[in-house]
Amino acid sequence: MQNQHTGHGDHFPNCLHAEIEQRQNRKWLIPGTIACNKVLAIVNNPRLCKDIAMMSEKHQTSRLEAFHSLLNQFAPKTYHFLYRPQKCRTLLAVLHYNENGGRSQASTVDGASRYALTFPKFKKGGAVVRPVMVAASYEYVDKLLDLVVTRCNEGVIQPSQVDIPSFLCSSFERPDKAEAIAAHRTRFLK
Numbered sequence: 001m002q003n004q005h006t007g008h009g010d011h012f013p014n015c016l017h018a019e020i021e022q023r024q025n026r027k028w029l030i031p032g033t034i035a036c037n038k039v040l041a042i043v044n045n046p047r048l049c050k051d052i053a054m055m056s057e058k059h060q061t062s063r064l065e066a067f068h069s070l071l072n073q074f075a076p077k078t079y080h081f082l083y084r085p086q087k088c089r090t091l092l093a094v095l096h097y098n099e100n101g102g103r104s105q106a107s108t109v110d111g112a113s114r115y116a117l118t119f120p121k122f123k124k125g126g127a128v129v130r131p132v133m134v135a136a137s138y139e140y141v142d143k144l145l146d147l148v149v150t151r152c153n154e155g156v157i158q159p160s161q162v163d164i165p166s167f168l169c170s171s172f173e174r175p176d177k178a179e180a181i182a183a184h185r186t187r188f189l190k
């Protein structure tokens, strides 16, 4: 920002960018000016510096968000599933994600990368360019079907036993109902 690209300190001695063409008439911040001091106050903010140290180099949450969105298609939150169906749907979402999580960008017949225009809500009518990925594959479905057929041929038709945990509230201590009602009433009389 100040046209200084070397001697930044031990952790990060030099800039990693390529040679900057000076003829672009680029404007630099001049040390000691109000504008420069304001920027320095922002980038040297102790809270920001502490946050940056905590950031992960590789592990961003976008993949996790993508998985949650996929899981919501296999097991929509608006429906209530019992334990076993919920577990099966979660496992299917995992299989689908593992097979399709790292899809590459699709290309046109000419070999150019494909993009699509989308209009996200937060842009309020503005368009955003998104890369188009290659179509999802469902090879895990064939593998599952093969496995089911094999199991049936072997005479194993019972689904494997799933340890279904008891309801969460079953571990709570249950108070005497009459006493609880009495306590509830006295609270309201006050």
Ligand SMILES: [Zn+2]
Pocket (backbone or CB within 6 Å): 001, 004, 005, 015, 016, 017
């Ligand atoms: Zn630089």
